[in-house]
Each structure stands twice: as C-alpha cells, then as structure tokens.
Amino acid sequence: MSALDGASAPGASALYLGRVMHQRLRPLRHRLSYRMFSLLLDLDELPALDARLRWFSLGRFNLFSFRPSDHGDGRAGDVAGLRAWIDAQLAAAGLPAGGAVRLLTMPRLLGYAFNPLSVWFCDAPDGTPLAILYEVNNTFGQRHSYLIEVDPAQRAAPLIEQRSDKRLYVSPFLGMALHYRFRIEPPRESMSIGVSVHETDGAAVLHARLDAHRAPLTDARLLRLLVAYPLLTLKVVAGIHWEALRLWLKGARLHERPAAPASPLTVVRRDDVPSSLP
Numbered sequence: 451m452s453a454l455d456g457a458s459a460p461g462a463s464a465l466y467l468g469r470v471m472h473q474r475l476r477p478l479r480h481r482l483s484y485r486m487f488s489l490l491l492d493l494d495e496l497p498a499l500d501a502r503l504r505w506f507s508l509g510r511f512n513l514f515s516f517r518p519s520d521h522g523d524g525r526a527g528d529v530a531g532l533r534a535w536i537d538a539q540l541a542a543a544g545l546p547a548g549g550a551v552r553l554l555t556m557p558r559l560l561g562y563a564f565n566p567l568s569v570w571f572c573d574a575p576d577g578t579p580l581a582i583l584y585e586v587n588n589t590f591g592q593r594h595s596y597l598i599e600v601d602p603a604q605r606a607a608p609l610i611e612q613r614s615d616k617r618l619y620v621s622p623f624l625g626m627a628l629h630y631r632f633r634i635e636p637p638r639e640s641m642s643i644g645v646s647v648h649e650t651d652g653a654a655v656l657h658a659r660l661d662a663h664r665a666p667l668t669d670a671r672l673l674r675l676l677v678a679y680p681l682l683t684l685k686v687v688a689g690i691h692w693e694a695l696r697l698w699l700k701g702a703r704l705h706e707r708p709a710a711p712a713s714p715l716t717v718v719r720r721d722d723v724p725s726s727l728p
Contacts, residue, residue, distance in 0.1 A: 462492040467626055468595035468662025475654050490637050493551045503592045505672040514672055515558040549573035578605045586618055589709045592710045598718040610634040614718045617711045625705045639664050
C-alpha cells in the first residue's frame, strides 16, 4: 500500500481498477476497449464505509455514493432492505441465505450512475461461493437479473463457468434467441468477468471481458480516481450510443425491442440446462 492510500480498514470491500473489452464477431466485426473502475462492496460493511470515508456516502450525495434503490428490485430504501431482497431471491431458488454478499458495481459519481452489469457474489453461510447474480440494465430503463448457482465442483476453483438463456433486450443489434456464457475469476488480488454471447448453434456473436486488479478503498484513492476517470458513468452511456451509431453506419441490422420479461429474475439451478444451449 502506498503512503497516499492512508489507513484502510480491513474488510472485503475494495476498488478494482482495470480495462473492459468488447469484441463483436458477427455479422460485423467491431471492437472497443476502455479503462474503468468498479467498487466491490460487502453489504454488511456499507454503514462502516459511510462512516469511515469522506468522499463516499451511503444513500446521499457525495463525489462517490451508493444508493440501495439502484439495485435489486429498485425498492430498497436502505442496506437492510437490499440484503433482505437478495436473501429472498436465494431462498426462493432453494439456496441457503445468510452468507456474505459482495456487489461489484460502479458507484454514483457526482450523483449519476448507469451500470450495464453489476455482479453479486453470494457466499454460503460456511463462506464458500454459493451463487452469482448478474444484474443487467439496458439504456431503455429496464433491468433483469440472472441468479445462477455455483457448481459445487467449482466452489474452490479459480474459475467459475456458468450459462443462461438471454431474457432481456440489451443491444438493438442483437436478437433474443441467444444465450450467455459467463467465465468468472472471483475477486481476489485480481479478478476477471467474461461474458460471451452465442447463437443457438453455439457460434459466438460477441465477447466482453473485464480484467481488473484490487486496490484499497480509501479517500486518497477515490480522489485519484476522480481525476483519472472524470465523469466515467456519463462516458459509459455516451460510449454505448456512440458505438451503436458506428455499428449502424457499418450496416448492422436493427432488432425490434420486445416487452420486458414478466419476471425480473431468471433462476438457473445447477442441474438446469438452458433450453437454447447446444
């Protein structure tokens, strides 16, 4: 830890600094890459982070902030409500609740946030990885989550692989008859989130990947991030629309947006095989 980091309370919460890559493979090839940061927030540590950090706040405006209603079903007014929501999803899926829950997400920056993907790492009460919830937001104000049990054979492994049918319209250049493959290296000193999109015959359409390394969550680090990543959340939204324009100019076909799924959550149990997977 450098002197600029200052005192950092022990805990699971941290910064992750890295780079995101998107590579579209078909019908048109297109690639982009950009630097970004995320916060890994242990839900149980949020009140202590709010008290310890000057530039990070829970539920109120600051340079960096976290609002519980930005996640889950959007109705949580506080951390307890958000914790109750994720525990209810685990219980409804037949999984034991009560273990540690860490949320990888971008915070509100100067009051604004947009998270295309937030990832919830849910542990069993004994501390082993239990399930991962992928919370997807599109630019049309819709949200859908995919709760997938971790295969017990992978709970001590460095890599977790999971799959799910696609349920939420995300890009106007991708249809709905697709499925996701997730390759996750859980957060430690480094981490990786890989998402690939495949057609029903197994052909890859798009690869996306975040590779990042851990840094302490301190006030000094947050101020440095404000300089290094100014208006990051606005940049993400602007970048999505800019890349969409570039694809349209290349001749990519538009797909009509269907209604949002009736349920805001898709549960994939360990023994389930998504219907579209080859």
